[in-house]
Amino acid sequence: MQELTACLDEVGREQEISVVILRAAGKVFCSGHDLTEMTGRDIATYRRTFDVCTELMLKLQAIPQPVIAEVQGTATAAGCQLVATCDLVVASEEAAFATPGVKIGLFCTTPMVALTRAVGRKRAMQMLLTGEPVDARTAAEWGLVNQVVPAGELESATLRLAEKIAAASPMVVGLDKQAFYTQIDLDQQKAYGYAKEVMSLNAMAADAQEGIAAFLEKRRACWTGR
Amino acid sequence: MQELTACLDEVGREQEISVVILRAAGKVFCSGHDLTEMTGRDIATYRRTFDVCTELMLKLQAIPQPVIAEVQGTATAAGCQLVATCDLVVASEEAAFATPGVKIGLFCTTPMVALTRAVGRKRAMQMLLTGEPVDARTAAEWGLVNQVVPAGELESATLRLAEKIAAASPMVVGLDKQAFYTQIDLDQQKAYGYAKEVMSLNAMAADAQEGIAAFLEKRRACWTGR
Amino acid sequence: MQELTACLDEVGREQEISVVILRAAGKVFCSGHDLTEMTGRDIATYRRTFDVCTELMLKLQAIPQPVIAEVQGTATAAGCQLVATCDLVVASEEAAFATPGVKIGLFCTTPMVALTRAVGRKRAMQMLLTGEPVDARTAAEWGLVNQVVPAGELESATLRLAEKIAAASPMVVGLDKQAFYTQIDLDQQKAYGYAKEVMSLNAMAADAQEGIAAFLEKRRACWTGR
Numbered sequence: 001m002q003e004l005t006a007c008l009d010e011v012g013r014e015q016e017i018s019v020v021i022l023r024a025a026g027k028v029f030c031s032g033h034d035l036t037e038m039t040g041r042d043i044a045t046y047r048r049t050f051d052v053c054t055e056l057m058l059k060l061q062a063i064p065q066p067v068i069a070e071v072q073g074t075a076t077a078a079g080c081q082l083v084a085t086c087d088l089v090v091a092s093e094e095a096a097f098a099t100p101g102v103k104i105g106l107f108c109t110t111p112m113v114a115l116t117r118a119v120g121r122k123r124a125m126q127m128l129l130t131g132e133p134v135d136a137r138t139a140a141e142w143g144l145v146n147q148v149v150p151a152g153e154l155e156s157a158t159l160r161l162a163e164k165i166a167a168a169s170p171m172v173v174g175l176d177k178q179a180f181y182t183q184i185d186l187d188q189q190k191a192y193g194y195a196k197e198v199m200s201l202n203a204m205a206a207d208a209q210e211g212i213a214a215f216l217e218k219r220r221a222c223w224t225g226r
Numbered sequence: 227m228q229e230l231t232a233c234l235d236e237v238g239r240e241q242e243i244s245v246v247i248l249r250a251a252g253k254v255f256c257s258g259h260d261l262t263e264m265t266g267r268d269i270a271t272y273r274r275t276f277d278v279c280t281e282l283m284l285k286l287q288a289i290p291q292p293v294i295a296e297v298q299g300t301a302t303a304a305g306c307q308l309v310a311t312c313d314l315v316v317a318s319e320e321a322a323f324a325t326p327g328v329k330i331g332l333f334c335t336t337p338m339v340a341l342t343r344a345v346g347r348k349r350a351m352q353m354l355l356t357g358e359p360v361d362a363r364t365a366a367e368w369g370l371v372n373q374v375v376p377a378g379e380l381e382s383a384t385l386r387l388a389e390k391i392a393a394a395s396p397m398v399v400g401l402d403k404q405a406f407y408t409q410i411d412l413d414q415q416k417a418y419g420y421a422k423e424v425m426s427l428n429a430m431a432a433d434a435q436e437g438i439a440a441f442l443e444k445r446r447a448c449w450t451g452r
Numbered sequence: 453m454q455e456l457t458a459c460l461d462e463v464g465r466e467q468e469i470s471v472v473i474l475r476a477a478g479k480v481f482c483s484g485h486d487l488t489e490m491t492g493r494d495i496a497t498y499r500r501t502f503d504v505c506t507e508l509m510l511k512l513q514a515i516p517q518p519v520i521a522e523v524q525g526t527a528t529a530a531g532c533q534l535v536a537t538c539d540l541v542v543a544s545e546e547a548a549f550a551t552p553g554v555k556i557g558l559f560c561t562t563p564m565v566a567l568t569r570a571v572g573r574k575r576a577m578q579m580l581l582t583g584e585p586v587d588a589r590t591a592a593e594w595g596l597v598n599q600v601v602p603a604g605e606l607e608s609a610t611l612r613l614a615e616k617i618a619a620a621s622p623m624v625v626g627l628d629k630q631a632f633y634t635q636i637d638l639d640q641q642k643a644y645g646y647a648k649e650v651m652s653l654n655a656m657a658a659d660a661q662e663g664i665a666a667f668l669e670k671r672r673a674c675w676t677g678r
Contacts, residue, residue: 035664038655046652054644066355087351102620105663105673107628109651113643116636118347120595121570125539125632129518129625130616142595143346143368164356168328173355176333180351183335184342185639187411191339192280199335200272203264211331212261221331292581313577344573369572369594390582394554399581402559406577410568413637417565418506425561426498429490437557438487447557 005056012063015225018170019162020067022086023155029071029095030079038106050110053078057085057114061181064174066165070158071095072151074133081111084118084144087177090158091136092151097144100131118144169207169223176202231282238289241451244396245388246293248312249381255297255321256305264332276336279304283311283340287407290400292391296384297321298377300359307337310344310370313403316384317362318377323370326357344370395433395449402428457508464515467677470622471614472519474538475607481523481547482531490558502562505530509537509566513633516626518617522610523547524603526585533563536570536596539629542610543588544603549596552583570596621659621675628654 011017024030033049060067060082069075069086076098083089083097099108099115108115108128116124119142127134139145149157165173179198183191202208206226214221237243250256259275286293286308295301295312302324309315309323325334325341334341334354342350345368353360365371375383391399405424409417428434432452440447463469476482485501512519512534521527521538528550535541535549551560551567560567560580568576571594579586591597601609617625631650635643654660658678666673 035668039661039664039668041655043652043656046655047648050648050651054648058641058644066351087348088355089348102625102628103663104667105621105624105654105657105659105661105675107624107631107651107654109628109631109647109654110644112628112632113635113640113647116632117640120346120572121636122539122541122595122598125518126598128628128632129540129620130613131620132616141367141593143348146348146352161356164358165328168355168357169331172331172333173328176328176335176338176354179333179335180338180342180354181640183339184347185641188339188343188407189284189411192284192336195335195339196273196276196280199276199333200269202331202333202335203267203272204269205331207331209265209331211329212264215330216261216265223331292577313574314581315574346572367593369574372574372578387582390584391554394581394583395557398557398559399554402554402561402564402580405559405561406564406568406580409565410573414565414569414633415510415637418510418562421561421565422499422502422506425502425559426495428557428559428561429493429498430495431557433557435491435557437555438490441556442487442491449557 001052001056005052005059008056008059008063011065015170017065018166018173020063020065021070021158021162022067022082023070024072027073028079029069029073029075030082031074031076032078032081032111035104054110057081060085061087062178064170064177066173066177068158068162070154071145072154074098077101077108078111081108081114084111084114088161089145090147090149090154090161091139091145092154093136093148094151095136095139095145096133097127097139098131098133099127102129103131169211169225171205171223171225172202172207227278227282231278231285234282234285234289237291238285241396243291244392244399246289246291247296247384247388248293248308249296250298253299254305255295255299255301256308257300257302258304258307258337261330280336283307286311287313288404290396290403292399292403294384294388296380297371298380300324303327303334304337307334307340310337310340314387315371316373316375316380316387317365317371318380319362319374320377321362321365322359323353323365324357324359325353328355329357395437395447395451397431397449397451398428398433453504453508457504457511460508460511460515463517467622469517470618470625472515472517473522473610473614474519474534475522476524479525480531481521481525481527482534483526483528484530484533484563487556506562509533512537513539514630516622516629518625518629520610520614522606523597524606526550529553529560530563533560533566536563536566540613541597542599542601542606542613543591543597544606545588545600546603547588547591548585549579549591550583550585551579554581555583621663621677623657623675623677624654624659
């Protein structure tokens with residue numbers, strides 16, 4: 001996880017990268033922590049483990065590039081948290097999602113934070129208390145997944161989504177990805193106070209002026225990243 | 227927008243009006259700001275623009291009358307925000323919803339505040355990052371729209387909904403519309419502290435005593451607005 | 453309600469009970485307050501009534517055991533709040549849910565607190581403003597109900613769900629039920645700060661060490677409740 005966080009950190013500084021896709025191979029997308037690292041340690045070790053994991057989740061939302069999870073298989077525990085944390089999720093029909101910690105006596109408490117914010121109370125509670133997997137279609141109905149496609153179309157569907165986003169000004173996308181996660185944790189009045197200011201600054205940017213001019217003149221916009 | 231805000235302000239003081247319906251004509255329900263007013267201005271002008279827009283959104287929720295959006299066509303950017311902000315939404319099968327600002331370099335940041343609170347994280351992120359429209363059926367599945375009907379039945383369906391609400395005591399409805407938006411931004415403990423007090427005061431009102439008596443006596447209630 | 457609260461309080465102290473099922477008989481699951489107790493009282497009486505009701509709702513979430521509502525019939529007003537408050541809900545196809553207070557001049561203000569947190573803004577507003585019932589299938593689509601089954605299978609389906617949960621360590625389940633309701637009312641940053649600490653402490657527990665060991669050794673875990 002530390003390597004992935006460091007990698008995302010570096011990606012976040014690269015102005016040429018406009019979208020990040022998290023992809024895996026095999027039957028499993030991500031199954032979270034290695035359980036052999038979870039036995040017989042002291043509390044400082046457990047704290048460090050969950051610190052590192054939380055840092056990764058926060059980094060996914062802190063970098064300016066949108067992050068798409070391309071989920072080909074099962075995503076469990078912190079792997080399910082990873083999916084719930086990504087900005088967007090495209091899943092194969094064969095994907096499944098679970099928070100099975102309850103079955104081994106180590107509840108998915110940190111995954112719970114991301115899961116409840118993605119699927120709501122009753123559905124999160126069901127996944128957390130039973131540990132049972134949820135298939136891709138159900139996950140899409142619950143708002144955990146944006147799009148479900150046949151396994152063979154997963155890569156192309158994710159790329160199409162990424163290309164759509166990559167057509168926009170990365171500067172503007174980065175500004176507003178940050179605004180998204182800031183405003184969602186404020187009450188509505190404060191969220192508006194903040195969002196108004198971000199949007200006013202956005203309107204002053206060269207890319208906004210260019211984008212609006214291009215739209216009015218019915219031509220393609222040329223982003224400068226300012 | 228300033229005129230609509232002023233109009234809502236006046237409506238809010240009219241005790242005889244019990245429901246407000248926002249209706250439009252043509253292919254578009256509302257497409258938000260006039261882009262020609264968005265080019266080459268200074269930041270004070272942009273701030274004023276988004277102040278006026280936010281004031282309208284807050285006024286829609288502040289007046290005691292429930293506001294129903296009757297959406298016959300496309301609602302984009304601040305127009306989509308308007309829909310997300312109204313108390314209830316009836317939409318034609320031909321309606322569509324989008325936050326396309328990302329495509330012109332001016333992200334739908336203030337619409338984001340209302341949208342995320344109506345449809346949740348992943349779905350709001352998808353609309354905001356791709357700018358792609360969502361049809362009426364999907365919007366209903368996501369909780370942005372309460373009811374979808376064929377175009378020819380839009381007006382009558384909206385009226386039926388309005389009449390149902392208009393049968394209640396406007397005083398009680400106004401009291402609790404305010405309570406709704408106040409409690410939703412509090413944590414649960416504080417929300418209950420507040421809601422208990424509103425409900426106790428509501429129970430003391432003449433309209434509650436009359437309503438309960440009418441129910442127990444199996445007759446129609448006669449509201450006095452007190 | 454006071455008796456049910458006292459009963460839950462007692463259940464909460466019983467370490468042998470691992471799941472609570474709320475069940476009713478007849479056509480009605482729960483219709484909330486007795487309206488004859490709502491006429492001609494003073495404000496202190498109304499306050500006491502809603503205090504007692506709120507105390508019951510908070511107790512349902514405060515006891516360590518998960519609470520499943522087994523809903524065979526209609527749940528209205530504070531009865532609908534009861535359903536929205538339980539951790540999990542299994543409903544018969546014949547169940548229905550409504551907050552009809554608006555029709556009798558006494559708005560379902562305290563039920564609103566639980567309802568908005570379970571089904572979101574627009575759907576809660578629709579139920580609260582119209583007072584119209586929602587059937588079990590729709591309630592499941594909205595996230596108010598976890599599972600809908602034919603009336604004849606209600607008891608067995610609820611028991612199967614309860615047994616699944618009862619297979620876990622009650623100590624761990626209790627710890628994390630509390631964590632669930634605490635973290636959901638915090639902003640994400642604070643929620644992670646809290647959840648990391650709970651999960652580290654959980655990892656130190658004998659039941660976690662036993663559960664992980666049993667999983668790695670492919671044998672059944674033996675919980676000691678520590």
